[in-house]
Amino acid sequence: MATITFDTLKFANTLKEAGVPPAQAEAEATALSDVLEVNLKELVTKDDLRHEVELLRRDMYDMEQRLVIKLGGLMAFSIGIVAALVKLL
Incomplete structure (x- = not known):
């Protein structure tokens, strides 16, 4: 303070x-x-702000990781669908 x-x-x-x-x-x-x-x-002090910025960075990193995992799953699913359609045609 x-x-x-x-x-x-x-x-x-x-x-x-x-x-x-x-x-x-x-x-x-x-x-x-x-x-x-x-x-x-x-x-509010500079230390308070630094702490909050660090928490925000961690949250953003966690969100980025979840987004990468979801997009990777979506890509794998899409490739599977395309592969299945190619076999059927």
Whole structure:
């Protein structure tokens, strides 16, 4: 999970310097810190994406193998039908 540091003191001080009352500045800093903490828990990381890509690659490989087997069976069946028709004619 990604770790992002939010400096509430610096944020509150910046608001105070801009003329925001101290109590409001501190409350806004705390509220923003809480929001960021909740939202960052669901943040996807590069490792998460790499893992999902690897799973997709495995699935694609498995599907490719099944498709090759099915197509090979269909070709063998078709050749058998053609051979049978050639014998009959």
